[in-house]
Amino acid sequence: MTKKSTYKSKNGLDITIRSAEVKDGASLLNLKLEYIRNTKTIPLFEDEYKNTSEQEEALINKLCQQENSCLFVAEHNGRLIGNVDINGSQRRKLKHTAMLGIGITEDWQGLGVGTILMNEALQWAKANRFLELVLLDVYDSNESGKALYNKLGFQSCGKVKDFFKENGKYIDNIRMVYHCT
Numbered sequence: 528m529t530k531k532s533t534y535k536s537k538n539g540l541d542i543t544i545r546s547a548e549v550k551d552g553a554s555l556l557n558l559k560l561e562y563i564r565n566t567k568t569i570p571l572f573e574d575e576y577k578n579t580s581e582q583e584e585a586l587i588n589k590l591c592q593q594e595n596s597c598l599f600v601a602e603h604n605g606r607l608i609g610n611v612d613i614n615g616s617q618r619r620k621l622k623h624t625a626m627l628g629i630g631i632t633e634d635w636q637g638l639g640v641g642t643i644l645m646n647e648a649l650q651w652a653k654a655n656r657f658l659e660l661v662l663l664d665v666y667d668s669n670e671s672g673k674a675l676y677n678k679l680g681f682q683s684c685g686k687v688k689d690f691f692k693e694n695g696k697y698i699d700n701i702r703m704v705y706h707c708t
Contacts, residue, residue, distance in 0.1 A: 530544075530545060530546045530599075530647075530651075531543060531544070531545040531546075532544050532545070532647065534639075534643050536603075536635070536638040536639050536640060536643075537637075537638045537639040538638050540603055541603065542601050542602070542603050542608070542640060542643060543601070543602050543603070544599055544600070544601050544643055544644060544647045545599065545600060545602070546591065546597065546598070546599060546600075547587045547590070547591065547598040547599065547600045547610070548587065548591075549584045549587050549588050549591075550584075551583075551584075551587060551600060551607065552580045552581065552582075552583035552584030552587060553580040553583070554606075554607045555583045555587065555600065555607060555610060556578060556579070556580050556583045557607075558600075558607040558608070558609070558610060558630070558632060559576060559578075559583075559610070559630060560573055560576060561632050561633070562630040562631060562632050562633065563576055563630075565633045566630075567668075567669075567693075568665070568666050568668075568669040568672060569630065570666075570691050570693075586598075590612055590613075590614065593615055593617065594615070594655075594656075594657055595613075595615025595616070595622055595623075595625060595655055595657040595658055596612070596613055596614050596615040596625065597612065597613050597648065597651050597652075598610065598611075598612040598613075599611050599612075599644060599647050599648055599651075601631075601635075601640050601643065601644055603635075607632075608631065608632050608634075608635040608640060609629070609630060609631040609632065609635060609640045609641070609644055610629070610630055610644070611627065611628070611629040611630075611644040611645060611647070611648045612627070612628050612629075612648075613625045613626075613627050613648055613651070613652055613658070613661060614626050614627075614628070615657065615658065622657050623657055623658060623659040623660060624658070624659070624660045624661075624662065625652070625658055625660070625661050625662070626661075626662050626663065626664075627648065627661050627662065627663040627705075628663070629641060629644060629645065629648075629663075631644075637671075641672075641675055642675060642678075642679070645675065645676075645679050646679070649661070649679060649680075649705060649707075652705070652707050653707045655707070658707045659706065659707050659708050660704055660705070660706060660707065661704070661705040661707060662702060662703065662704050662705075663676065663681065663702075663703050663705075664700050664701070664702055664703075665700075665701050665703060666691060666698050666699075666700070666701075667686070667698055667699035667700070667701050668698050673701065673703075676703050676705075679705070680705055680706075681703040681704065681705045682703060682704055682705075683701055683702070683703055684702050684703065684704045685701070685702040686699050686700065686701055686702070687699065687700040687702075
């Protein structure tokens with residue numbers, strides 16, 4: 528069953544948040560390449576993201592089939608503008624944990640899309656019978672990201688100094704955790 532909700536962004540435009548579908552593979556790939564190309568907060572260069580549309584379709588299918596994983600997309604007028612995934616561990620001793628990843632296209636950042644996506648994902652996680660902890664990693668220099676995660680109830684639980692190296696400059700990695708229970 529596909530979950531679908533409509534919200535207003537900060538600029539008053541309608542945004543639909545829904546479960547990703549396998550047919551979104553090519554659009555999701557284009558979205559990811561767009562925000563990776565323009566990012567200052569994701570430790571990946573565009574040429575390093577090698578997935579094909581078929582691999583994106585397989586990823587969507589995998590996340591939608593796993594009991595402790597999900598993938599939501601945000602769209603406006605049929606165009607994908609953001610995504611969030613909760614990738615649950617498949618190890619039995621870690622099945623109660625998951626990693627969260629989120630990306631928003633540059634022209635929609637700062638308009639509340641991240642908050643909307645994160646709220647949907649965390650609501651899903653709280654209702655999931657397996658998940659107890661959702662983890663994420665964030666650049667220490669990503670002030671808006673850290674503020675969003677803190678606002679939504681994530682807590683910092685660790686730091687790795689000089690983890691990222693961007694343009695010859697080191698950036699610390701902050702690990703954050705959200706308790707679903």
